[in-house]
Amino acid sequence: MYRYDEFDHAFVAARVEQFKDQVQRRLSGELTEDQFKPLRLMNGVYLQLHAYMLRVAVPYGTLSAKQMRKLGSIARVYDRGYGHFTTRQNIQYNWPALGDIPKILDELAEVEMHAMQTSGNCIRNVTADHFAGAAADEVADPRPFAEILRQWSSLHPEFSFLPRKFKIAVTGAEHDRAAIQTHDIGLHLKKNAAGELGFGVYIGGGQGRTPMVAKNIRDFLPAEDLLSYTTAIVRVYNLHGRRDNKYKARIKILVHETGTEELTRQIEAEWRALKESDLKLPQGDINAIDTYFRPPVLPERPEGWGTLAVAKRADAGFAAWVDQNVTPHRHPDYGVVTISLKPIGGIPGDASAEQMELVADIAEKFSQDEIRVSHEQNLVLPHVALADLRTVYDLLLTDGLATANAGLITDIIACPGLDYCALANARSIPVAQRISERFGAPARQSEIGDLKIKISGCINACGHHHVGHIGILGVEKKGEELYQITLGGSADEITTVGEITGRGFSSEEVVDAIEKIVDTYLGLRTGRQENFLAAYRRVGAAPFKEALYGPVSRAA
Amino acid sequence: MSETTEQNEKQLWGREGFRNDPYIEAESLDAAGDAPAVILPLAAWLGLDDDIRRTSNRRIGVMVAPGEDIEPLLDKLDTIPLIALQFPAFNDGRSYSKAELLKGRHGFSGELRAVGDVLIDQVVFMLRAGFDTLQVSNPIALERLNASDLHDTPGYYQPGRGSAQTAGGYSWRRTPAG
Numbered sequence: 182m183y184r185y186d187e188f189d190h191a192f193v194a195a196r197v198e199q200f201k202d203q204v205q206r207r208l209s210g211e212l213t214e215d216q217f218k219p220l221r222l223m224n225g226v227y228l229q230l231h232a233y234m235l236r237v238a239v240p241y242g243t244l245s246a247k248q249m250r251k252l253g254s255i256a257r258v259y260d261r262g263y264g265h266f267t268t269r270q271n272i273q274y275n276w277p278a279l280g281d282i283p284k285i286l287d288e289l290a291e292v293e294m295h296a297m298q299t300s301g302n303c304i305r306n307v308t309a310d311h312f313a314g315a316a317a318d319e320v321a322d323p324r325p326f327a328e329i330l331r332q333w334s335s336l337h338p339e340f341s342f343l344p345r346k347f348k349i350a351v352t353g354a355e356h357d358r359a360a361i362q363t364h365d366i367g368l369h370l371k372k373n374a375a376g377e378l379g380f381g382v383y384i385g386g387g388q389g390r391t392p393m394v395a396k397n398i399r400d401f402l403p404a405e406d407l408l409s410y411t412t413a414i415v416r417v418y419n420l421h422g423r424r425d426n427k428y429k430a431r432i433k434i435l436v437h438e439t440g441t442e443e444l445t446r447q448i449e450a451e452w453r454a455l456k457e458s459d460l461k462l463p464q465g466d467i468n469a470i471d472t473y474f475r476p477p478v479l480p481e482r483p484e485g486w487g488t489l490a491v492a493k494r495a496d497a498g499f500a501a502w503v504d505q506n507v508t509p510h511r512h513p514d515y516g517v518v519t520i521s522l523k524p525i526g527g528i529p530g531d532a533s534a535e536q537m538e539l540v541a542d543i544a545e546k547f548s549q550d551e552i553r554v555s556h557e558q559n560l561v562l563p564h565v566a567l568a569d570l571r572t573v574y575d576l577l578l579t580d581g582l583a584t585a586n587a588g589l590i591t592d593i594i595a596c597p598g599l600d601y602c603a604l605a606n607a608r609s610i611p612v613a614q615r616i617s618e619r620f621g622a623p624a625r626q627s628e629i630g631d632l633k634i635k636i637s638g639c640i641n642a643c644g645h646h647h648v649g650h651i652g653i654l655g656v657e658k659k660g661e662e663l664y665q666i667t668l669g670g671s672a673d674e675i676t677t678v679g680e681i682t683g684r685g686f687s688s689e690e691v692v693d694a695i696e697k698i699v700d701t702y703l704g705l706r707t708g709r710q711e712n713f714l715a716a717y718r719r720v721g722a723a724p725f726k727e728a729l730y731g732p733v734s735r736a737a
Numbered sequence: 738m739s740e741t742t743e744q745n746e747k748q749l750w751g752r753e754g755f756r757n758d759p760y761i762e763a764e765s766l767d768a769a770g771d772a773p774a775v776i777l778p779l780a781a782w783l784g785l786d787d788d789i790r791r792t793s794n795r796r797i798g799v800m801v802a803p804g805e806d807i808e809p810l811l812d813k814l815d816t817i818p819l820i821a822l823q824f825p826a827f828n829d830g831r832s833y834s835k836a837e838l839l840k841g842r843h844g845f846s847g848e849l850r851a852v853g854d855v856l857i858d859q860v861v862f863m864l865r866a867g868f869d870t871l872q873v874s875n876p877i878a879l880e881r882l883n884a885s886d887l888h889d890t891p892g893y894y895q896p897g898r899g900s901a902q903t904a905g906g907y908s909w910r911r912t913p914a915g
Contacts, residue, residue, distance in 0.1 A: 188903070188910060191891040199888055216877075219827065220858060302828065332894045333909050338862035339837050342830025408909060419834045424803075454842060459896040459908065466907045 225296030236299040241309035242270030246545040253537030304334035311555035315563035323353035344422035345430035360672035385436030388642035413452035485567030502585035525621035530558035598638030605638035607655025607662035648672035824853035840867030865897030
């Protein structure tokens with residue numbers, strides 16, 4: 182993985198010093214909250230319902246054991262013993278004291294981490310496929326390019342005050358695990374016929390109150406043009422994106438209002454003027470960054486094939502976990518392990534200090550010192566030998582980290598909702614917890630199969646409800662929390678925005694409504710191999726609406 | 738009355754420090770009296786006869802609001818002594834891109850000035866985007882600039898004005914020049 186050089190260390194240290202000074206001036210009263218706000222936002226510090234919240238960047242979701250241990254220690258020392266992993270592969274601390282935040286940033290800098298650009302109208306933490314560098318279906322590792330983008334976008338003088346926040350995601354596989362078509366810029370790393378690396382470029386995806394699937398504006402952008410082309414896109418957006426209404430300020434609205442063709446023309450014209458500039462990436466630099474991400478040398482461990490089969494036969498719980506939470510690695514003797522942060526009835530994405538430390542220990546011994554944070558709010562051990570799976574499972578079991586539900590109905594994404602967030606209209610976490618409990622029996626979950634439920638507590642859609650196979654949106658109506666259901670959303674290589682079923686449900690009704698939808702699916706699927714999304718795409722919304730609202734005439 | 742007070746509080750700053758500002762802002766040349774250096778709004782500036790702009794013995798600069806296009810200025814850049822780009826609020830970043838285009842792409846060699854909500858934390862961004870001077874009235878910004886405390890970083894991750902490529906470093910990295 183990437184390691185800071187002197188340049189990076191000095192840069193981060195200087196920023197921490199500046200923020201220390203700013204916090205000091207806020208605490209002394211020299212700065213008012215209004216004056217302090219833009220400064221704290223540059224450093225990932227939000228003011229939430231109850232306290233300041235610190236969001237720490239985990240670039241493209243990659244962590245070492247040492248970094249994870251530090252995140253755990255910060256949770257213990259400066260927070261209430263836990264942290265919350267987010268849908269943008271970051272971690273949030275919900276209860277730090279403002280006076281402690283400079284110390285936290287100091288400690289993060291020790292392990293080459295920071296909180297820059299995790300908030301504000303700038304280019305945010307660049308995300309990537311959480312299985313990058315390990316997945317069997319990958320063409321090339323997207324992280325070297327995510328790292329180049331991370332560096333280039335750090336305190337960018339031209340792009341620190343965009344109309345709105347700006348999110349970039351990169352994937353290196355045909356099967357898109359990074360949800361690139363829901364981002365402001367989505368990059369699909371691929372090879373052309375000559376075997377050269379380049380990107381399919383998508384712009385204008387997004388969620389919020391106006392969900393849009395990104396438009397493909399370029400099939401193959403040579404890798405050397407990554408920064409010039411990105412600059413062209415962001416410059417056109419910076420100059421012409423709307424600033425009169427924050428809900429219309431994302432690039433998706435500019436794409437929509439200008440038209441994809443015309444906006445692409447403007448971007449291409451800007452790019453032609455930039456193409457041969459200092460932004461052109463020398464192959465030597467790409468190679469140098471690439472070196473940091475060279476795949477670890479994995480010893481042959483063929484004994485795992487046999488021992489795994491025996492261990493699975495001996496323990497149904499272990500077998501279910503392997504089947505659900507382990508995905509193929511490019512090395513046949515290894516697997517990619519998803520550590521579910523969705524225990525039945527738990528809070529999606531939360532991890533205690535002890536759990537973080539346990540994961541760090543396991544990663545050090547059994548996963549080449551590497552951990553990933555997924556945008557689905559789980560953790561990933563990217564390089565585990567099949568022969569070690571049983572040991573890893575037993576260790577995870579000791580602290581409630583072996584829930585065998587990756588990709589299943591209880592693997593729910595939820596935003597913090599009204600329990601924490603100042604923007605929310607409704608609670609998300611309790612709904613997630615109740616759904617999890619309703620469907621938590623292993624046999625039932627497994628029978629239902631792959632099903633992504635995503636819950637947002639307000640229209641800003643941080644819980645990605647638009648792209649949930651089943652999406653739940655909390656709204657506030659006449660002082661009551663109401664939950665609207667959408668069906669058929671998806672954020673992979675075939676990205677779709679879910680359709681609203683009809684009137685919303687009260688907090689008491691919503692879990693029953695989800696159960697009706699699930700039962701309807703089970704009744705109409707052609708077989709276990711037809712998962713919820715496939716079935717929905719085949720039959721459409723009608724049978725589900727009827728199950729929810731009765732005969733079609735009423736639903737229409 | 739209050740307007741005059743406010744005017745007095747604005748100070749002009751550039752990389753070399755604070756300096757006198759010979760320009761006054763006016764709605765039209767007529768309104769500017771006999772001031773030797775004037776900044777006109779874009780529409781008024783574009784409304785001037787080309788001859789007047791070329792032959793006038795006063796310097797006539799132009800003020801551009803974030804929503805205004807710099808396109809009509811591009812073929813006249815060599816006749817413009819000063820372009821002032823507005824920041825009505827610190828978080829309206831359009832003028833950064835215009836600065837980059839004027840200085841970087843189109844080689845504008847006159848004075849490029851940032852006016853409006855200029856805060857200390859944006860000073861380095863402005864200089865790097867190509868601004869030569871900043872009109873500052875924020876007390877904290879004035880105090881820090883007086884102390885030459887620019888809140889700079891020891892290095893940058895992008896090309897930009899006032900910086901140099903580091904020997905053997907990545908192509909996108911720079912360090913402060915001089």
